[in-house]
Amino acid sequence: MEYIRRAGSLAPRLVSLVPEQPLETTTYGLHGTSLLSRHVTPSLVERAEKQRLNGSLDDAIETCQQVLVRWPDYVSALLVLARIRIDLGDLEDAEETLKAAARHDPMNAVVLSLLARVYLMQGLRDDAERQAREALFFNPHDSTAQAVLREASLLQIPSEPAAQATVKTIAPPAAASHDPAAEIEAIRAIAGVVGAILIDPQGLPIDGSVGQGESSDAQAGARAASAMAAWQQVWPAAGRPVRALVAAPHGQLVVEADTAGVLIAKLSARVRPGRVMEAIHAGAQRVLAALVKR
Amino acid sequence: MKEVLTELNKTPGLLGSAVLAHDGLLIASHASTALQDQEMWQHALRAFQGFAALAQACGCGDALSASLEWEQGKVVAKSIPQGVLLAAADGACALGPVQIAVEQAAAAIAAAGVEEQHAAP
Numbered sequence: 001m002e003y004i005r006r007a008g009s010l011a012p013r014l015v016s017l018v019p020e021q022p023l024e025t026t027t028y029g030l031h032g033t034s035l036l037s038r039h040v041t042p043s044l045v046e047r048a049e050k051q052r053l054n055g056s057l058d059d060a061i062e063t064c065q066q067v068l069v070r071w072p073d074y075v076s077a078l079l080v081l082a083r084i085r086i087d088l089g090d091l092e093d094a095e096e097t098l099k100a101a102a103r104h105d106p107m108n109a110v111v112l113s114l115l116a117r118v119y120l121m122q123g124l125r126d127d128a129e130r131q132a133r134e135a136l137f138f139n140p141h142d143s144t145a146q147a148v149l150r151e152a153s154l155l156q157i158p159s160e161p162a163a164q165a166t167v168k169t170i171a172p173p174a175a176a177s178h179d180p181a182a183e184i185e186a187i188r189a190i191a192g193v194v195g196a197i198l199i200d201p202q203g204l205p206i207d208g209s210v211g212q213g214e215s216s217d218a219q220a221g222a223r224a225a226s227a228m229a230a231w232q233q234v235w236p237a238a239g240r241p242v243r244a245l246v247a248a249p250h251g252q253l254v255v256e257a258d259t260a261g262v263l264i265a266k267l268s269a270r271v272r273p274g275r276v277m278e279a280i281h282a283g284a285q286r287v288l289a290a291l292v293k294r
Numbered sequence: 295m296k297e298v299l300t301e302l303n304k305t306p307g308l309l310g311s312a313v314l315a316h317d318g319l320l321i322a323s324h325a326s327t328a329l330q331d332q333e334m335w336q337h338a339l340r341a342f343q344g345f346a347a348l349a350q351a352c353g354c355g356d357a358l359s360a361s362l363e364w365e366q367g368k369v370v371a372k373s374i375p376q377g378v379l380l381a382a383a384d385g386a387c388a389l390g391p392v393q394i395a396v397e398q399a400a401a402a403i404a405a406a407g408v409e410e411q412h413a414a415p
Contacts, residue, residue, distance in 0.1 A: 249358065
């Protein structure tokens with residue numbers, strides 16, 4: 001009952017900040033006529049969303065949980081659950097739910113833009129702006145992200161204290177050192193990067209580490225060579241360079257392959273790859289060029 | 295599933311898509327004539343599995359998705375309960391909308407599976 005009382009007192013104010021749209025247009029972003037809507041009619045997720053819109057928040061939570069017990073990574077259910085938590089004023093729980101959804105689906109612009117909205121509601125303007133930009137990277141037409149950016153620029157909310165700001169920066173050093181080891185260190189210094197390794201075309205590690213020990217580095221080298229060999233069979237004429245982004249629960253990999261070798265950067269699972277990938281790409285080009293010169 | 299792939303292929307720049315079981319069995323595909331070669335999709339699956347093995351070796355866990363791009367093209371792969379959903383796009387199109395469309399299609403396929411399970415007695 002306490003849950004419901006809190007909902008009653010907080011919902012009108014908080015809900016007004018979150019645009020209400022039909023599930024089809026908010027859940028899957030880019031295309032208004034969702035594929036999901038035709039395949040799940042009526043689905044448990046739709047039922048949960050209807051219950052939420054009708055104010056039956058406890059029922060809506062229960063319905064979401066029915067889905068999440070069986071499919072914990074079902075992003076649309078996590079999205080509805082996050083909206084319920086926003087309605088209840090549980091912004092921290094909403095944030096955690098959306099982060100969980102983003103871990104399973106790091107390129108879902110709707111999840112990212114709603115997370116941006118939650119940050120803004122918490123007064124975290126910098127985080128809100130960053131998150132909204134990442135959402136727009138994946139869907140430039142995301143209206144929620146656009147609105148968050150507009151509102152963040154209008155609100156005079158002080159930024160987070162400098163002490164909380166990350167020490168790492170997105171951009172790697174601009175100057176090329178012609179030393180692959182130094183360039184790999186520069187890539188490792190990029191915010192969100194937890195490891196980087198350079199592999200030769202035969203799969204032997206040249207420098208750096210993915211941070212899991214030497215045997216893992218050797219395995220990574222062999223796997224990278226094998227993956228690239230498989231890739232060459234898909235489109236033999238495609239050749240290189242090839243860029244890849246692999247998303248997994250405990251981390252993400254950015255792979256930059258050229259005829260000179262393969263650079264693998266491991267990212268934290270929590271980081272959004274958008275701008276980080278561009279910085280890694282610039283660094284990788286320098287590493288691979290340095291390798292050729294060496 | 296065929297309907298989902300047909301819808302997915304309406305994404306600008308997308309040349310074809312397919313669902314393959316983990317053992318390489320082609321479950322469904324929808325592609326232009328240039329991409330109707332089953333073997334091509336099987337190679338693409340092996341490439342995804344190669345990158346998934348790389349992710350395992352790097353301590354990232356089971357790969358959920360992968361996107362690959364080179365000058366002339368792009369391939370997006372997404373792990374789904376039935377296997378792997380693959381989509382190939384031309385090099386000129388933006389990767390973001392293709393990734394979003396693939397995520398939508400994967401969700402639709404998963405949701406169709408949910409509906410089937412609910413419909414079962």
